[in-house]
Amino acid sequence: MSPSRALVLCRQATAITLSLFALALAGCSGRDTSSPTCPDVRIDKDTASLTRFRDDKRQDLTDIAFQAELVDFSGDCGYDAKTDSMDIRMKVLFAVSKGPAASEETGTFQYFVALPAFFPDTAGKQVFPVTFRYPDGNVPTMMIRDTEVRINLPLKGRNPADTPVYVGFQLEPHELHHNRRLKTR
Numbered sequence: 001m002s003p004s005r006a007l008v009l010c011r012q013a014t015a016i017t018l019s020l021f022a023l024a025l026a027g028c029s030g031r032d033t034s035s036p037t038c039p040d041v042r043i044d045k046d047t048a049s050l051t052r053f054r055d056d057k058r059q060d061l062t063d064i065a066f067q068a069e070l071v072d073f074s075g076d077c078g079y080d081a082k083t084d085s086m087d088i089r090m091k092v093l094f095a096v097s098k099g100p101a102a103s104e105e106t107g108t109f110q111y112f113v114a115l116p117a118f119f120p121d122t123a124g125k126q127v128f129p130v131t132f133r134y135p136d137g138n139v140p141t142m143m144i145r146d147t148e149v150r151i152n153l154p155l156k157g158r159n160p161a162d163t164p165v166y167v168g169f170q171l172e173p174h175e176l177h178h179n180r181r182l183k184t185r
């Protein structure tokens with residue numbers, strides 16, 4: 001092997017060794033600069049459905065004004081390093097069925113997005129209203145996708161994976177009782 005070829009191989013070996021050393025040092029850095037992952041969003045089982053009765057006292061099948069189910073959600077999130085917070089954007093999909101006691105062509109309900117880690121702070125829960133109109137004709141169930149909602153999650157050093165987000169209907173006490181009673185059957 002010629003001396004110039006040996007010199008080239010020696011330089012290449014030195015460059016590779018220095019590159020590996022630099023990579024090893026980079027792996028030892030104290031802070032991960034990548035963006036955190038989005039928090040886990042869960043549909044709360046106790047509040048995933050709503051049965052709205054004509055009046056609170058009578059809860060027979062013939063007294064149902066409408067029923068609604070929280071079907072799905074879609075969204076994404078973005079990390080803001082300056083404020084150490086996560087901006088969560090989501091749209092929620094509902095299925096609404098007109099009941100035999102429906103007397104109006106419109107209806108309303110509310111749903112929540114809750115962060116139990118921040119309860120009772122106002123950042124712990126936000127409630128959103130939804131107003132809908134029944135379509136013309138005999139449509140048993142309609143799908144409603146709400147407008148995009150935004151939630152700001154202040155991380156304050158927390159890992160978003162350890163801060164679950166819950167979505168559900170904002171129920172009156174008797175509506176929650178009705179849901180829980182149905183679950184025990």
